[in-house]
Amino acid sequence: MSAIRPPLPPFTHETAVAKVRAAEDGWNGRDAAKVALAYSEDTSWRNRAEFAQGRAAAQALLARKWDKELDYRLIKELWAFTGNRISVRFRYEYRDDSNQWHVAYGNEQWEFEADGLMRRREASINERPIDESERRFFWPLGPRPADHPGLTEMGL
Numbered sequence: 001m002s003a004i005r006p007p008l009p010p011f012t013h014e015t016a017v018a019k020v021r022a023a024e025d026g027w028n029g030r031d032a033a034k035v036a037l038a039y040s041e042d043t044s045w046r047n048r049a050e051f052a053q054g055r056a057a058a059q060a061l062l063a064r065k066w067d068k069e070l071d072y073r074l075i076k077e078l079w080a081f082t083g084n085r086i087s088v089r090f091r092y093e094y095r096d097d098s099n100q101w102h103v104a105y106g107n108e109q110w111e112f113e114a115d116g117l118m119r120r121r122e123a124s125i126n127e128r129p130i131d132e133s134e135r136r137f138f139w140p141l142g143p144r145p146a147d148h149p150g151l152t153e154m155g156l
Contacts, residue, residue, distance in 0.1 A: 005038055005116035009084035016081035019116075020088050024076040025143040032062035040117040047123045058121075069094035069102075073137035075144060077151045079107065086110045091156055093130075093137050101130045105156075 007015035026035045036059035045052040052058045074092035091105040104127040111120035
């Protein structure tokens with residue numbers, strides 16, 4: 001039997017916001033094995049042009065991602081929700097191994113099992129290189145501080 005991962009569907013505005021923040025905090029921790037536990041064993045992902053089937057494949061994708069995306073900082077924001085589905089918009093910044101900074105932004109569509117594990121994730125992501133002076137996210141590595149503004153508050 002799988003673990004229960006609250007908040008559980010059907011989502012309210014409050015529980016959808018909490019689910020989004022929990023996902024953001026997990027991804028900012030950059031621990032692929034820990035983050036993968038939020039997904040069902042048979043999770044199905046579309047991430048850019050890559051497709052991952054199953055938790056192990058999602059974990060491998062995340063490990064590759066965070067090996068390449070250094071000093072990664074992410075903000076996710078609730079866009080919409082209904083029943084067992086949540087839509088988010090996001091922005092993240094990272095640098096590559098040549099010290100080139102990048103910004104990526106896009107949307108994700110999530111679908112959850114009754115136990116709160118994500119069974120489906122579809123991500124549409126745009127990315128571009130930026131100068132270091134264009135960075136907007138400066139908190140210490142790890143989860144975004146509770147008092148740090150979100151995307152809307154930052155005008156993004």
